[in-house]
Amino acid sequence: MTTAFDFTVKDINGKPQKLAKYKGKTLLIVNTASKCGFTPQYKGLQALHDKYHEQGLEVLGFPCNQFGEQEPGDESEIASFCDLNYGVNFPMFAKVDVNGDNAAPLFEHLKEEAPGLxxxxxxxxxxTKFLVTPDGKVKRFAPQDEPASLAKDIEKALG
Known part of the structure; x- marks a missing residue:
């Protein structure tokens, strides 16, 4: 059975990263944007990372420009924005499409495993947030779900 840990993605610097390096951890995969009404959620995502990282949580940010062109910058601009404005130190990845013909295979998998409403x-x-348990099960959360509201699900996934 394919899980999120089977995919290779490009990090924010364009280098391939095998998600297998996170095997045995709990992942919170989020499509992000720097100019969105939900952008302040970076603060909450960083708080989750700070609180649960030692217990095995990895927050993974995937910038996406498909919704209202709210992520217009290149990867270096995105990395700088996240660091300067929100102190983000969880892994960020290269910009991706999450829908359509050019959707990243990782997001195709996540959407298949955890359909929306x-x-x-x-x-x-x-x-939109996807919580991936260490055994590869996926749960989807809506954009308006504040990161802090995921704490119980994260704790359950962490065991």
């Missing part, structure tokens, strides 16, 4: 597969907006 009424079985919808597409990601609806920036800051």
């Amino acid at each position: 009424l079985g919808s597969k597409n990601v609806k907006w920036n800051f």
